[in-house]
C-alpha cells in the first residue's frame with residue numbers, strides 16, 4: 016500500500032468553551048483584587064502556612080483554613096524561566112507572547128508562590144531573589160489578568 | 170502486604186516513531202500486545218484482566234478501554250482504564266501489580282500507549298492544569314521543568330553544560346535500543362548550541378513527541394516461573410503527589426520523588442541504593458532531572474549529582490548505569506513512557522537487553538513523572554522477594 020493511502024482526517028475548527036466555578040476562596044481573592052487592588056492569602060490554623068492563591072483546605076494538615084490575611088503586594092521571585100519557544104495558547108487560540116518572563120512569586124507574608132508574567136527589562140534583569148510588585152490593570156474584571164505583570168524593583 | 174508475590178513475565182513495545190499515520194490507536198495498541206504475548210509465550214486466552222491507559226487529551230478520544238478491545242484483547246474480559254498524565258504508564262504498572270498482588274487475578278495484561286502526533290502536545294498538557302490560577306503563564310511541561318532547573322542551578326552553581334552531559338549520555342545509550350525514536354549521538358557543544366526553549370533548557374535537553382505503545386504481562390507467583398524462567402519480581406512500589414497549584418511546589422528539589430523513594434527503600438530493605446541497585450530506568454523528561462532527581466532518590470547527596478554524572482558512573486559500564494534504553498529524551502509516547510521504563514528495567518533483570526544489556530542485574534528501578542511533579546517508583550529483583 017502506498018504511503019498516500021494512509022488517511023488522516025482533521026477534527027476541524029470546533030471549540031468547546033467551559034464555565035469554571037472559581038470557588039468561595041478564589042472569588043474572595045479576585046473580589047479584593049478587583050475592588051481594592053489588594054492581595055489576600057489564607058492561613059492554616061495547624062501549620063501556619065499562608066496560601067496564595069487561597070484555598071479552603073491545607074492539604075498537608077487536612078484542616079479547614081479560616082484566617083484571611085493581606086499579603087504583598089510586593090514579593091520576591093523564588094524561581095522563574097524565560098519562555099522562548101512559540102506555541103499556541105489553547106485558552107486563547109493565539110500565540111503566547113514569547114519571549115516572556117514566567118515568575119514564581121512569593122508575596123511578602125505568603126508561603127506559596129503565585130505564577131504570573133514578569134517584565135523582561137535589560138536594566139533590571141530577572142533573577143531569583145529579585146523583589147517585584149504587581150502592575151494592576153486600570154479596568155479590572157475579577158480575573159488573574161487584573162494584574163498585567165510584575166515589575167522588577169531592584 | 171501483597172497476598173501474592175508478582176512478577177513481570179513478558180514485555181512488548183512498538184518501534185517508536187514521531188508519527189505513525191499508518192495505524193490508528195487500536196492497531197498501534199495491538200502491535201505491543203502481540204509482541205508481549207509472544208515474549209511470554211502466552212495467548213490472549215491466558216489473560217485474566219487488562220489495565221490500559223493513555224493521556225486522554227492527546228488524542229481527544231476518551232474511553233480507550235472501550236474502543237480498543239479488538240486490538241487490546243479486552244473483548245469480554247475485565248478491563249479498566251487508568252490515566253494520571255505523565256505518570257500514566259507507571260501508574261498502569263502499579264495498578265496491574267495491585268490486581269495480581271491482591272490474588273484476584275493471576276495474569277494481567279498492562280497496556281500504555283500514545284499517539285502524540287494526533288494533536289498539539291502543549292495544548293493537550295495545558296488541560297491538566299488549573300484554568301483559574303495555572304494557565305495564564307503556563308507553557309507546557311517545559312516551563313515548569315525550566316523553573317525547577319533554574320532554582321537548582323542557582324542554589325548549587327551548576328551550569329547548562331552539566332545538564333548537557335546527561336543528554337549526551339542518554340542519546341548515546343539510545344543508539345543501542347532498536348525501539349527508541351531518536352538514535353543519534355550528540356556532543357556537549359551541540360546540546361549547548363541548540364535553541365534555548367525556556368531558560369535554562371535547550372532543545373536537545375528535552376524529550377521528543379512520539380507515537381508508540383508498550384505492553385507488560387504480570388503474573389502471580391503461582392505461575393510466573395512456569396511462564397518465564399527468569400521473571401522480574403516486583404519488590405515494591407510507591408507514589409506521591411504534592412501540590413494543588415504549580416506555585417505550591419518546592420521547585421528545585423522534587424519532594425514527590427524524595428518521599429516515594431524513601432518509602433520504597435524502607436519497605437524493601439534497601440539501605441544503600443547506590444550500591445545495591447544495578448540499573449535505573451529514570452523517567453527523565455529533561456537533562457537537569459538526571460542530576461536533581463537522583464539526589465532526591467537518595468542515590469547521591471544533594472548538590473553532588475553533577476559531579477556523579479561527570480564521573481561516568483551512570484554511563485554504560487559505570488557503577489550504576491541510568492537509562493540504558495536512552496530514556497525519555499530519546500523517546501516519549503507519553504501514556505506508554507512510564508510503562509516502557511518498567512518494561513526496560515524488567516528486560517534488564519531478564520537479561521534480554523541485547524546491545525543495551527547491563528551485566529548481572531539483580532535489582533532494577535523504574536520511575537514515572539508527571540508534568541504535575543508527581544512521582545511513581547517501582548523496584549524489581551531477579552530473586553523472589555522474601556517479604
Ligand SMILES: [Zn+2]
Nearest residue numbers: 059062073076
Ligand atoms: Zn497546614
